[in-house]
Amino acid sequence: MADARGLTSGGRSGRTERSVGSRQLAAMLPDPAGTRPAYRHLAQAISALILDGRIALHVKLPAERELATALRTSRTTVTAVYDLLRESGYARSRQGSGTWTSLPDGHAPTGVGRLLGAQDTAIDLARAASGLPEQALLDALAEITPHLVEHVHTPGYHPYGLPELRAAIAERFTARGLPTVPEQILVTSGAQHALTLVLGLLCGPGDRVVVENPSYPNALEAMRRARLRTVSVPVTDAGWDIEIIESTLRQVVPQLAYLIPDFHNPTGLLMPEADRGRVLRAAGRSGSWLVIDETLADLALDVPAPPPFASHAAPGGTGQVVTIGSMSKTHWGGLRIGWLRAPARLVTELAGQRVAADMGGSVLDQLLAVALLARAGESLPPRLERMREQRAALTTALTEHLPGWSWRLPPGGLSLWVDLAEPIASALADRALDHGVRIESGAVFAADPGIFEQRLRIPFTMPADTLREAVHRMAAALADGLPAHPASRRPHWVA
Incomplete structure (x- = not known):
């Protein structure tokens, strides 16, 4: 099956093979008619796509004839492109099986x-x-030092997050208009970690996911690496077309939709309150999860800070909403503190998934987060x-x-x-x-x-x-x- 990015998933014996389509690859490459020698420019462009992650590693490249047709060039040119990619280490081939992307020895993405x-x-x-003011960091460090000493006598593993921080985040949601208890909070190593955990638990390869267009690149990359099929809805200068979102949810019935309604990245737009209720109702009808990224919600420059998206649901109707937050934009990315708010049962399942790769975040960072959140006002x-x-x-x-x-x-x-x-x-x-x-x-x-x-x-x-x-x-x-x-x-x- 082919996704919206041109990647194809298939395979046998439990293995999944990924490939990039010829038209999809051609759309990312320069016109060979305008470059000389064309094969060298095309090879450089493909290697750059592999390096920067727009084409993943171990992805099967199109057959030479198919790519030549899509590029409107000769098969000889494409053969030379693939030969150069193999010579430079950006591709490898096996007789009768095709050509896959690779990285040369000593190179990193x-x-x-x-x-x-x-x-x-x-x-x-x-x-x-932007960075955290030095004095704010020094003051917070001085404040938490006695508390850190207390924690030294404990194992230090908190897969759900430090209890003090879970309570502080829950109180923050409640103060913003969404009653929340600590059991609904999972502390993560940033918002990206939270999203990755959610995608890993709620989605499987080939599942459809609705995303905005444009959207946050690292979120899109996480979905691509999870082998999800993204279906985009536009965000224009005029904002979101809610009718398109409603019809997409109805027709596609995605596993989840990932939205950034608060000062959207990259446009900076704010979704109107009335539209939020419509999106919540549409997702409820389709049975889709909503993953709401609120990492920018506090950065209100010309309007009041918006209440949580989930607060617009009918009473008792937030069971299919996961809200993601972070201190990276409001405080400092180096702190690596994020969180998600979700139904308590889902939080328990996510924590169980988390420990397979991450036993819990730094106690020091989480104590710092408690102190900094207390001073956010x-x-x-x-x-x-x-x-x-x-x-x-x-x-x-x-x-x-x-x-x-x-x-x-x-x-x-x-x-x-x-x-x-x-x-x-x-x-x-x-x-x-x-x-x-x-x-x-x-x-x-x-x-x-x-x-x-x-x-x-x-x-x-x-x-x-x-x-x-x-x-x-x-x-x-x-x-x-x-x-x-x-x-x-x-x-x-x-x-």
Whole structure:
């Protein structure tokens, strides 16, 4: 069966084989008619896709004849492409069985390499995240030290999460309008960990999952690696088309739907309250789980912070909703504290799944989280004011240096979803790196390939002077002229 990303699942004897379709692969590659030598450019493009994770490892590539037809080139060219991929270690073949993606010895996927590699001097706009103020961290560490000493005399394993932190998160949900008890909370190592656990328990290979388009790339990647079939619903400048969501849930009957209704990543949009009830009712009729990502919910810049999505359900009607949260965007990604709220029985099952790979999170980090959450009422308002100032600096700089670009000012979140007026995002991102700015094309956020090349997500999480300099450098990169075919040497990892 073929999924929306062109991956095919099948196999025998309990094994699952994955492949990328010829049309799907062709859509991600440059036009061979515009490059010389074509085979070398195509091989470089495919190797870059493998490195940055857009094509997974151990995936079967299309037959040479099929790919040649999709690319409108000769089979000889494709044969040369595959030969070069094998020579460089990005593919391997077995007689009569096809060609699979691989990695050369000594290479790591680009995203992992970026996380582990040395820092450089480029202004990094690929990550919508900012750091924790030093004094806030020092104060919290001083506060928790006596409590940490108390925990040293215990085994230290808390697969559900530290009881104090579960209670604090439950109280937070209750204060926001959704009565919650600690038994409904599972503490995780970030929101991505929470999502991975949910996908692993609720879904199996080949299951359909509804996602927004665009959406958070790492969530889409988790679904792809779980071999799920994504079905996308659009999020435009006008927001969500609820009728499309309702009809998709009705017709597709997905196992779950993953939505980011609060200051959506990357658009920054906020789903209206009335629409939330409609989505909840539609999911209830289809029997689908809703996985609601609220990692940005507290970052309300121009409107009140929204209540939890699940609070819009009828009384007793939140049994099919999993709410994911995190401290990465509101505090610091390095803390690695996330959580999910779900029915207590599901939390128990998820904790059982968790211990197979992770016996529990760091007690130190969780104690820090308790202290920081207790001070959120004091620490968050000045942080939001700083974000407003940085957003204003970014929009002013864009208006001055790149007047042809446009955007809608988001009511919250951490970034602008900028329309470049022409499909140049990948080429600009490639050239911008030469000017000391790292940014990702809007295509990275696409649930379906080949779109959002006219978009950039530009975070306003850096100091105002840094943002102004970044815009100045991007304008200079654009003025220099863009390559017809990006070199695809940029990191494919965003936050």
